[in-house]
Amino acid sequence: MVRNLLFAVLLLLTYTTQAQHLPLYSQYMLNPLVLNPAYTGAREGLATVVQYRKQWIGFDPDEDISPKTLSFTIDSPLRNKRLAIGTIAIIDHFALTRHMDQLALFSYKSRLGKLSTLSIGVQAGYLFARTDYSSLNMSDDEAFNNNYSSQVAPKIGGGALLQVSKFFVGVSMPQIFIYKQKNALGKKDAIYGNLIYVHTGYNFQVSNNLHIRPSVLARYFDYNYATSIDVNTMVDWKQNLSLGISYRNKNALIAIAELKMNQLSIGYAYDYSLNQIRSNGSHEILLKYIFRYGIKATDIKTFR
Numbered sequence: 001m002v003r004n005l006l007f008a009v010l011l012l013l014t015y016t017t018q019a020q021h022l023p024l025y026s027q028y029m030l031n032p033l034v035l036n037p038a039y040t041g042a043r044e045g046l047a048t049v050v051q052y053r054k055q056w057i058g059f060d061p062d063e064d065i066s067p068k069t070l071s072f073t074i075d076s077p078l079r080n081k082r083l084a085i086g087t088i089a090i091i092d093h094f095a096l097t098r099h100m101d102q103l104a105l106f107s108y109k110s111r112l113g114k115l116s117t118l119s120i121g122v123q124a125g126y127l128f129a130r131t132d133y134s135s136l137n138m139s140d141d142e143a144f145n146n147n148y149s150s151q152v153a154p155k156i157g158g159g160a161l162l163q164v165s166k167f168f169v170g171v172s173m174p175q176i177f178i179y180k181q182k183n184a185l186g187k188k189d190a191i192y193g194n195l196i197y198v199h200t201g202y203n204f205q206v207s208n209n210l211h212i213r214p215s216v217l218a219r220y221f222d223y224n225y226a227t228s229i230d231v232n233t234m235v236d237w238k239q240n241l242s243l244g245i246s247y248r249n250k251n252a253l254i255a256i257a258e259l260k261m262n263q264l265s266i267g268y269a270y271d272y273s274l275n276q277i278r279s280n281g282s283h284e285i286l287l288k289y290i291f292r293y294g295i296k297a298t299d300i301k302t303f304r
Contacts, residue, residue, distance in 0.1 A: 026269040036172035037121030038161035040107035041077035041084020045292040166203040
């Protein structure tokens, strides 16, 4: 157990250095609001989504080290169909560290032409980061005399989304400012920084019942110049069933499934690890329900 916890600290420092504190999602195609606030109000009604992700199953027998993320989003267009509001709550737990975010969202949509729409979104709120060293039972070590360290800081971000017919491209920066927190060794590490998402794709209508949606997501973290690219393909059948596959470069191969039952959607993703972390993969579950009440928003058809 002590060996695992010491390894957790090593992972924690590595995790910080590699700038992975922002939650990782595999089903962002089903809920792109977690990437870009410009998607706020993209559906005709009050949309509620709950996602739970657990990474590296079987890596740690005590399940204390593996990352776990729980998120809740809710958004809706207003009576002025150009405007929309929403909120995101996130709890992200990794090893000894826990992050909690609460954000308010706002978007404005503008028609650029008969088949083109530009959406601008902003998000603002706060983040709370806490690292608890008490479970290490290392009170004799001066570096761990303080049982925990914590920080509360504002969080501000924004994004834009352009849709032209069945093509879309979006760019977002969920967190503009870099915040640092002291670790157990007294060194300040970044807990949030300038992560940039660029997401683009196209919706091919093969027939009335069959749609194919390829897309690409690029991530860039300028704190340590890290990059990551996902290549995705989703296949929709009769607007009721979606199956997909994603490749996250040198990291994971992902299978995705979504079942729609009227206003309720259930999604599941399994990540097969391609990196050096030996585990039984990662699981992610998504539940989405849309309350329809007659406000016709500038609906974004590229996503479901």
